[in-house]
Amino acid sequence: MKSFDPTEEQRMMRDTVADFAREKLRERSREIEGARALPEDLRRAIAELGVTTLTIPEAAGGAGMSALTAALVEEELAWGDAAVPFAMPGPAALGHALLELADDEQQRRLLEPFVSEPARFGAVAWSEARPHARRAGFNTIAKREGDGYVLDGQKAFVLNAGLASTYVVFAQTDESRGWDGIGAFVIDAAAKGVTVGPRYTTLGLDAATFGEVSFQQVVVPARDALLGRGDFARATRRFFARHALSMAARAVGLARAAWEVSRTYADERKAFGKPIGHFQSIAFLLADRHIDVEGARGLVWRAAWTLDTKSGDDVEVLARCAEAAAEALEVAQQCGADAVQIHGGAGFVRDYIVEKYMRDSKQLALCGPTSTTSDQLFAALALGAPLDPALVLPVPDIQPIFT
Ligand SMILES: Cc1cc2nc3c(=O)[nH]c(=O)nc-3n(C[C@H](O)[C@H](O)[C@H](O)COP(=O)(O)OP(=O)(O)OC[C@H]3O[C@@H](n4cnc5c(N)ncnc54)[C@H](O)[C@@H]3O)c2cc1C
Numbered sequence: 001m002k003s004f005d006p007t008e009e010q011r012m013m014r015d016t017v018a019d020f021a022r023e024k025l026r027e028r029s030r031e032i033e034g035a036r037a038l039p040e041d042l043r044r045a046i047a048e049l050g051v052t053t054l055t056i057p058e059a060a061g062g063a064g065m066s067a068l069t070a071a072l073v074e075e076e077l078a079w080g081d082a083a084v085p086f087a088m089p090g091p092a093a094l095g096h097a098l099l100e101l102a103d104d105e106q107q108r109r110l111l112e113p114f115v116s117e118p119a120r121f122g123a124v125a126w127s128e129a130r131p132h133a134r135r136a137g138f139n140t141i142a143k144r145e146g147d148g149y150v151l152d153g154q155k156a157f158v159l160n161a162g163l164a165s166t167y168v169v170f171a172q173t174d175e176s177r178g179w180d181g182i183g184a185f186v187i188d189a190a191a192k193g194v195t196v197g198p199r200y201t202t203l204g205l206d207a208a209t210f211g212e213v214s215f216q217q218v219v220v221p222a223r224d225a226l227l228g229r230g231d232f233a234r235a236t237r238r239f240f241a242r243h244a245l246s247m248a249a250r251a252v253g254l255a256r257a258a259w260e261v262s263r264t265y266a267d268e269r270k271a272f273g274k275p276i277g278h279f280q281s282i283a284f285l286l287a288d289r290h291i292d293v294e295g296a297r298g299l300v301w302r303a304a305w306t307l308d309t310k311s312g313d314d315v316e317v318l319a320r321c322a323e324a325a326a327e328a329l330e331v332a333q334q335c336g337a338d339a340v341q342i343h344g345g346a347g348f349v350r351d352y353i354v355e356k357y358m359r360d361s362k363q364l365a366l367c368g369p370t371s372t373t374s375d376q377l378f379a380a381l382a383l384g385a386p387l388d389p390a391l392v393l394p395v396p397d398i399q400p401i402f403t
Contacts (some may be wrong), residue, residue, distance in 0.1 A: 002070060002305060004301045004305070009067070011070060013065075013135055013211065014076060014131070016049060016055060017073050017076040020045065020049060020076075021079055021080025021081075022084045024042065025042075025094070028042070028078055029081045029083075029353060030350075030353075031078075031128055031355075032083060033208070036209075037087060037209070038084065038161070038207060042084075043089055043119065044087065044091075045321055046088045047089065047118035052088060052090025052114070052233040053092070054097060055096075056091065056111045058111050059107070059108055061110065061112050062114075062116035062294075064306045067304040068301065070246065071245065071246075071248075071249040071301065073299070074250050076253060077250070077255070078253025079256055080255035080257075081207075081363065081381070082204075082250055082254040082257075082360040083204070083207040083360060085173075085246075085250055086207070087209070090114060090122070090358070091117040092121065092122050092160060093124040093159065093246075094166060094271055095114070096124075096246065097184065098168070098191070098226075098235075099239075099242065100242065101184050101227075101236070102233065105223075110166065110186060111231050113165070113166075119220075120166075121165065122164055122167075122168075123158055123161060123213075123363070124167070124168045124170075125155035125161075125167055126368065127156050127157040128153070128154065129154065129157075129212065132294070135175065135178060136179050137175065138154055138170060138171050138177055139170040140152065140154070140172065140174075140183060141153070141175070142171040142220065143258040144173070145219075147221065148220050148224075149183075149225060150218065151215045152216060153169075153214070154213070154214045154215070155213045155215075157210055157212075158211060158213050159208060159210035159259060160208075160209055161199070162196040163209050165190075166185075166186060166187070166188060167194075167213065168184055168185070168188050169185050170393070171184075171185060183225060183232065183349070184226040184228075184230075184232075184236070185220045185285060186220070186225075186226065187218055192218065193215055193216040193217050193219075195214045197213070198211060198212075203362060203363050204359035205360050206363075208282045237318050239334060240392045241303075241307065241318045241395065242307065243312070243368065244325040244369050245300065245321045246357070247325055247328075247367050248300045248303070248321070248327075248328035248371070249304075249328070251328035251332035251364050251365075252293065252297045252328050252331070252332070254336070254357060254360060254361055254364065255293045255296065255331045255335035256292060258259055258332075258335040258336050258338075258357040259286070259287075259335050259339070261339060261354060262286060262339045263277070265343055266283075266286060266342055276342070282342055286339050289334065289338055291336065293335065297368050299320075299324040300324045303317075303320035305322040306320040306321075318377070318392065322374050322377040322378040323374075324368070325369050325371075325374040326348075326375045329374065330365070332364055332365065333362060333364075333371070335357070335361070336357040337358055337361075339354040339358065340357075340358050375391065
């Protein structure tokens with residue numbers, strides 16, 4: 001039987017981040033949102049806590065910690081402010097991509113700078129603004145030229161667009177093979193042909209930077225092609241499983257925060273001489289959402305444990321991560337919406353934090369994977385659909401099995 005009792009190391013890490021979230025993030029949530037960025041002192045403090053390099057392998061100078069430890073930390077950070085894990089410096093999704101798609105030399109070369117310069121940002125670009133009309137696959141094309149590639153295309157919704165020093169870009173390498181003919185490439189933000197579009201203004205998580213990035217005749221040397229250690233499809237599945245898990249852990253943190261604030265309000269706010277939490281309609285909402293949060297966290301921990309321990313069974317890894325994301329992204333939205341409901345009129349006034357929880361949770365549910373595509377992926381796995389990359393990638397035209 002497995003136990004999720006945290007190790008001493010995990011407990012210390014989680015408690016340190018929880019203290020930081022309570023003392024530093026909570027009270028500055030509105031300031032962070034208003035600034036549309038993490039203030040410099042918080043960036044530095046987060047880097048000092050070591051959370052940005054947590055899962056970077058030791059060989060590349062990182063702490064080499066497990067997915068489960070990372071999930072514990074992500075929950076606490078998002079409990080403090082869900083925008084913070086998106087807005088903080090560090091490799092972000094690029095770290096997940098390189099863990100799965102890069103070989104040892106690439107990991108050392110590309111991740112070490114994030115350890116020596118904690119102010120760096122990384123990014124991964126998979127989404128595209130315009131899906132291809134006639135064939136499955138990316139519009140972004142990587143053409144073989146000499147030893148390397150030349151990449152052309154335009155990516156959308158990219159977290160850290162314009163901030164990142166390094167991008168991993170997914171592109172089509174063979175147009176005739178649809179989603180089986182894709183690759184991933186490392187591109188330096190300063191490379192000739194890389195341009196960044198205007199930053200989006202977003203519904204939630206607005207401290208984080210999202211935007212479009214264009215690539216025009218960008219030359220990619222062979223050593224920057226990510227080959228997934230010889231099994232690109234499997235590595236891609238594991239990358240998105242890792243990424244989904246990270247989003248799910250953040251969703252649990254947000255959901256827990258929304259629930260706790262609601263519980264306090266339900267105790268303080270009185271109607272007809274008693275706290276509103278003593279009315280069944282509110283009491284049952286609180287009870288149901290609490291059960292939801294605990295259940296979602298259980299799924300996140302089980303998925304993280306599966307990722308850490310069952311490296312050979314990527315179908316199981318994918319199923320557990322999809323399941324955790326599907327549930328946690330829904331639970332976060334429900335907790336955010338119910339928090340506003342429980343606060344009544346106060347809920348939609350910005351003096352209270354719950355309207356931010358509602359906005360942030362909606363945006364979380366649209367990250368890759370979305371709550372609906374997580375359901376789709378989990379259902380496909382449960383029904384035994386063949387595991388091609390199209391089933392996993394959070395991009396348009398994906399997962400055509402239920403059309
Ligand atoms: C917080 C956040 C962070 C993000 N970070 C990045 C990033 O770093 N890099 C990057 O490249 N992109 C990123 N994205 C973009 C994200 O991956 C996409 O928004 C997401 O995958 C949805 O794709 P789309 O917008 O093209 O929606 P569409 O594919 O147009 O989908 C529209 C709706 O239909 C649903 N849908 C689509 N296809 C199916 C299907 N087959 N079955 C069931 N439902 C389906 C979707 O769930 C969605 O609700 C981020 C988005 C957010 C909100």
